[in-house]
Amino acid sequence: MMSRIQQLIRQIDDRQHELIELLTTLISFKTAAPPARNTKEAQLYVAQFLEEIGFSIDMWDVYPNDPNVVGVRKGKKSATHQSLIINSHIDVAEVREDEQWESNPFQPIIKNDSIIGRGAADMKGGLAGALFALKLLSEESITLAGDIIFQSVIGEEVGEAGTLQCTKRGYDADFALVVDTSDLHIQGQGGVITGWITIKSDRTYHDATRRNMIHAGGGLFGASAIEKMMKLIEGLQNLERHWAITKQYEGYPPGTNTINPAVIEGGRHAAFIADECRLWITVHYYPDETYEQVIREIEEHLMNVAKADTWLRENPPTFTWGGSSMIEDRGEIFPSLEVDPNHEAVKLLAQSHEKIHHNPVVIDVSPSVTDGCWFAEAGIPAAIYGPGDFLNAHAINEQISIDQLIAFTKTMIHFIYQWSNQEKRYM
Numbered sequence: 001m002m003s004r005i006q007q008l009i010r011q012i013d014d015r016q017h018e019l020i021e022l023l024t025t026l027i028s029f030k031t032a033a034p035p036a037r038n039t040k041e042a043q044l045y046v047a048q049f050l051e052e053i054g055f056s057i058d059m060w061d062v063y064p065n066d067p068n069v070v071g072v073r074k075g076k077k078s079a080t081h082q083s084l085i086i087n088s089h090i091d092v093a094e095v096r097e098d099e100q101w102e103s104n105p106f107q108p109i110i111k112n113d114s115i116i117g118r119g120a121a122d123m124k125g126g127l128a129g130a131l132f133a134l135k136l137l138s139e140e141s142i143t144l145a146g147d148i149i150f151q152s153v154i155g156e157e158v159g160e161a162g163t164l165q166c167t168k169r170g171y172d173a174d175f176a177l178v179v180d181t182s183d184l185h186i187q188g189q190g191g192v193i194t195g196w197i198t199i200k201s202d203r204t205y206h207d208a209t210r211r212n213m214i215h216a217g218g219g220l221f222g223a224s225a226i227e228k229m230m231k232l233i234e235g236l237q238n239l240e241r242h243w244a245i246t247k248q249y250e251g252y253p254p255g256t257n258t259i260n261p262a263v264i265e266g267g268r269h270a271a272f273i274a275d276e277c278r279l280w281i282t283v284h285y286y287p288d289e290t291y292e293q294v295i296r297e298i299e300e301h302l303m304n305v306a307k308a309d310t311w312l313r314e315n316p317p318t319f320t321w322g323g324s325s326m327i328e329d330r331g332e333i334f335p336s337l338e339v340d341p342n343h344e345a346v347k348l349l350a351q352s353h354e355k356i357h358h359n360p361v362v363i364d365v366s367p368s369v370t371d372g373c374w375f376a377e378a379g380i381p382a383a384i385y386g387p388g389d390f391l392n393a394h395a396i397n398e399q400i401s402i403d404q405l406i407a408f409t410k411t412m413i414h415f416i417y418q419w420s421n422q423e424k425r426y427m
């Protein structure tokens with residue numbers, strides 16, 4: 001059987017034009033998020049592709065015109081052999097009007113052995129390679145003993161958990177592979193959570209009262225919410241530095257655990273003292289931390305800052321964490337994902353990579369976040385492994401190397417075949 005797999009892997013070189021055509025077709029669907037709500041056509045295409053190679057399709061709207069697609073192909077020995085989720089997001093980073101592309105970002109071109117177009121690296125390259133690998137396996141009627149569950153999800157670029165919807169719907173497997181941008185490293189990731197910190201005065205004062213609240217003998221116990229927020233920002237900077245000094249995780253440069261004061265809103269008019277101020281922060285934390293832990297640390301620290309201030313002590317800040325969409329409710333959360341290098345599937349993937357590349361795979365951590373986290377949350381072992389690099393993700397003239405795309409597809413064939421024909425460990 002292995003020799004048939006090797007033949008199949010060799011076929012990819014001869015049939016690379018088909019793989020390239022598949023990728024350029026996928027890129028031509030304008031699935032940018034924001035604005036989002038535009039993936040239906042592309043998802044129908046993916047669904048049809050999967051259906052033609054023997055998958056049964058489950059497609060449902062997560063948002064209007066943004067459906068998830070899950071294809072399931074039952075293995076020949078489903079109960080006893082390892083199942084696999086392959087996960088990919090169909091949305092791509094937005095294209096702003098002032099971006100100077102070499103060509104139309106949705107009409108990809110080939111230049112210097114690379115394909116240029118929005119989503120080439122993040123992550124329609126991974127999607128095309130994974131689909132093409134499954135197509136070749138099915139054309140040759142290669143027996144796969146375990147179940148394959150293919151997820152094409154929406155919303156990843158704007159923190160909408162299309163993948164979370166899949167796990168909530170009950171899709172489960174022995175291992176999940178997220179074929180998102182990783183430059184063919186096997187990666188875990190740190191977590192990201194956004195939060196709003198609000199300072200609010202229960203009374204609104206006229207601008208003319210400022211002297212009374214800040215000078216000796218003024219007698220008015222009031223404050224500007226904007227000025228008080230400055231104290232909390234200073235507190236956040238303190239905590240950020242403390243984290244940089246005290247926390248580390250292999251693979252990350254120290255201080256990757258940042259607290260970014262990203263957006264500030266406050267005050268109502270120049271004729272008033274600001275009675276409310278809201279700060280939107282983005283927090284990055286390490287794979288071995290949870291967002292619950294990180295939230296607790298931030299809240300505790302800022303409450304101590306507030307206690308040391310006479311006005312904030314009486315008017316403490318309030319917190320709103322996370323959210324299900326950067327578009328719908330201005331908040332997101334991507335939990336962390338730790339990869340176990342000794343997990344059977346990770347070892348097999350590393351072997352498959354080495355077989356194709358004649359070089360060992362790098363196992364490290366993603367500088368960004370992906371939907372891999374939702375599998376960790378659901379208790380499904382997972383890793384990120386996909387073509388394309390981070391210089392290109394979200395970039396102008398985003399591109400992917402054709403050689404890397406081909407190598408990825410070959411690795412996928414090898415890995416899918418090996419994993420799915422392995423018996424489950426604990427029966």
Ligand SMILES: [Zn+2]
Nearest residue numbers: 122123180181
């Ligand atoms: Zn991505």
